[in-house]
Amino acid sequence: xxxxxxxxxxxxxxxGYTAAIYAARAGLKPVLxxxxxPGGQLTTTNDVENYPGYPxxxxxxxxMEEFKEQxxxxxxxxxxxxVSSVQLNNGGLHKVWVDETHEIxxxxxxxxxxxxAKWLGLESETRLNGSGVSACAVCDGFFYRGLDVAVVGxxxxxxxxxxxxxxxxxxxxxxxRKDEMRASLIMQNRVKNTPNIEIHWNSVTDDILGKTEVxxxxxxNTITNEFKEISVKGFFVAIGHKxxxxxxxxxLTLDNAGYIITEKGTTKTNIEGVFAAGDAQDNVYRQAVTSxxxxxxxxxxxxxxxxxxxxHVLS
Numbered sequence: 001x002x003x004x005x006x007x008x009x010x011x012x013x014x015x016g017y018t019a020a021i022y023a024a025r026a027g028l029k030p031v032l033x034x035x036x037x038p039g040g041q042l043t044t045t046n047d048v049e050n051y052p053g054y055p056x057x058x059x060x061x062x063x064m065e066e067f068k069e070q071x072x073x074x075x076x077x078x079x080x081x082x083v084s085s086v087q088l089n090n091g092g093l094h095k096v097w098v099d100e101t102h103e104i105x106x107x108x109x110x111x112x113x114x115x116x117a118k119w120l121g122l123e124s125e126t127r128l129n130g131s132g133v134s135a136c137a138v139c140d141g142f143f144y145r146g147l148d149v150a151v152v153g154x155x156x157x158x159x160x161x162x163x164x165x166x167x168x169x170x171x172x173x174x175x176x177r178k179d180e181m182r183a184s185l186i187m188q189n190r191v192k193n194t195p196n197i198e199i200h201w202n203s204v205t206d207d208i209l210g211k212t213e214v215x216x217x218x219x220x221n222t223i224t225n226e227f228k229e230i231s232v233k234g235f236f237v238a239i240g241h242k243x244x245x246x247x248x249x250x251x252l253t254l255d256n257a258g259y260i261i262t263e264k265g266t267t268k269t270n271i272e273g274v275f276a277a278g279d280a281q282d283n284v285y286r287q288a289v290t291s292x293x294x295x296x297x298x299x300x301x302x303x304x305x306x307x308x309x310x311x312h313v314l315s
Contacts, residue, residue, distance in 0.1 A: 002103040005031045006313050007302055008096060009076075009110045010083050011244075013040025014288045015278025016112035017067035018295030019302075023110075024074035026303045028313060032071065033081045033098060035244075039064035040114050041279070042288055045130060049142060051288055063288075088251045091272040107311050108273050108302040111260065112295060113244040115279040115286070119237055120152065124208040128235075132214025135237050137161040138287065141168050144234040150175060150217045152205055153238035159187035161238040162197050172197045173230050175219055177204055200230075208235050243280050252276075259283045267298040275301050 007023050009016050009032040016032055023030040037043065045060035054063070072078055081102070087095040088109075096104045117135035119125055125133055134140040137151070141164060150173040151162045159181065162174045174191065179201050181188050191197055206218045206227060216231045243258045253261045253270040260276040262268055267275040277294035279286050306313070 002095065002105040004314060005029075005104055005106045006306070006311075007031070007108040007110065008094075008104060008106045009033070009112060010096070011035045011040070011112035011114055011278070011280070012038055012068070012078075013042060013064065013112060013114055013278060013291060014067065015114070015280075015291040015295035015298070016040070016110070017064070017071045018292040019110045019112060019277060019299040020071035020076040020078070021067075021074060022296050022299030023302065024071060024076045026299070028303065028306070029075055029077070031077045031079065031104075033079050033083055035113060036082055037114075038080070039068070041117070045139065047143065048139075048288065050139070083247065086247055086251065088248075088271045088274055094271075094273060107309065108306055109275065110267075110295075110298045110302055111245075111248070111269075111274065111276040111280055112278045112291075112298075113280045114291075115241040115243040115259075115283075117237065117241050118239045120205055120239070122205065122208060124210075125235075125237070128208055128210060128214055131212060132210065132233060133208060133235050133237070135241075136286070137164045137236050137238075140234070140236075141165050144169050146170055147233040148173070148231060149234035149236060150230060150232045151236045151238050153240075154178065154181045154183065155238075155240065156183045156187050157240055158238035159183040159191050161236055163187075163190050163194055165234075165236065166194045166196050169234075170196065173217075173232060174199045175203050175205060175217075176201055177222070178202065200228075241279070241283070241286070243283070245280055255283070257283060267294055267301050273302075273305055275305075 007030045012034040042060035049057040081098045084100045085097045148171045152175040154176045203219045206220045260281040275298040277298040278291035
């Protein structure tokens, strides 16, 4: 027999925990499943210095633990588990299966499954993640003010990261696999007209060097097969993100990249009673503070939805 819950929050991180705080304070007794990465992407970030309320900075894991504690304080039931499949019913009861076997029925779902940065797959990339390797220039660029850094990628994301870092860093090395970029023409021109960005064409990352922190990057020219080592303190991977929305394909409206499309100015999806917040629906900002904001919106949207339907809240 399926378990009945008032509101189910799928995923944690700033969006999920904030949605839980608001839903719990509204008396909805939310149930939150943390997913494959409890706390979300921030748990892989050493230092967070741009979130309001932390003037001295905080580590990502510490901040997410505080978000979690606050959600639990108001009565959120936080569970370990992974939502493996869903059956969404427009305006009716939604069915969710956790770890393939446990079935839940609910009137309202808030999706906060986030997005995962795409990585190159290097051992050194994993080992030095948070110690010079990053997938977010806006998050971590400040730490490399006045230093040399590298960015790998050829699309708009890479161009944006490189130009952003160029304002902070002494020099930015942009590593591009081919002899042209995929970025929009305006972004390409912006990169090429920035004097402290050097583009390394026809180049791939062979390895990131350094024992405890990034010291240099070794690149390989795909035409000449020659290797070159570039001294840098930061290495930014900008080859895109993949939203964690595969289980919703065919039911929710997604864009070409897989991000959930929500009604403008709200967190409402194309299915009544299903709301989306955080990086699962945001392919523009992807910041902890904006994720928390949409988590708040989703909880309020869900609360109003349940009130309009005059749903009896389970005690």
